[in-house]
Amino acid sequence: MPGPPKTPTHLALVKGNPSKRAVNKKEPKPPSGVPPIPKHFDKMGKYWFKRIGEELDAVGVMTTLDGKALELLIEAYTEYRQHCDVLAEEGYTYKTVSATGEEIVKAHPAAVMKSDAWKRIRAMLAEFGMTPSSRSKVGAKGPAEADPLEEFLKKRK
Known part of the structure; x- marks a missing residue:
């Protein structure tokens, strides 16, 4: 799929629609909230899933459908921390002997x-x-506030 990702409908409405492309009025609007913590996480994974999920929910970015995406983030983060611990203990390089008998310094696989x-x-x-750079590109609903446009349109009906 070439080009930049599609702008979410609520952002297109706020920014205006200069290209006059059709707006998806049937775009799913999942409920906000932190999804359940995956059972397979260890103690550190559960802690970070809950903490980051609550932070994202507080700013209006997290929905109940974002569980898998958050799970991928937390899995990568806990894996990263484990590699950091291994490298702090064992170092970023190790020495080995080649077939010819000379000593070679190699990068640690964990690096x-x-x-x-x-x-x-x-x-x-x-x-x-x-x-910081991606924050301006994400449309956050913010803490459960009523949309003034929707309130106005409801009153007109």
Whole structure:
């Protein structure tokens, strides 16, 4: 799918619709709230799932359908932390002996896995608007406030 991702309907309505493209009036509007914590998480995963879920819900970004996306973020984060702990204990390199008998310094495998986990974390943080640059691109409902436009339109009917 080429091009930038589609702008959510509520943002298109707020920004205006200069291209005059049809607005999806049947776009799903899942209820806000923190989804249940996955049972397979360890203690650290459960803690971060609950904490970040509540933070996102407080700013109006989290819905009950976002559980899997939040799960991916938390899994990547806990994996990242585990690799950090391993590297702090064992170091970023290790020495081995080649077939010819010379000593070679190699990068620790956990360093590559840590880098991969970091990339996944950054991508998921951006999806939820949790980085300074991505915050402006995510439409947050904010704490359960009534939409003035919807209230006005209801009164007119």
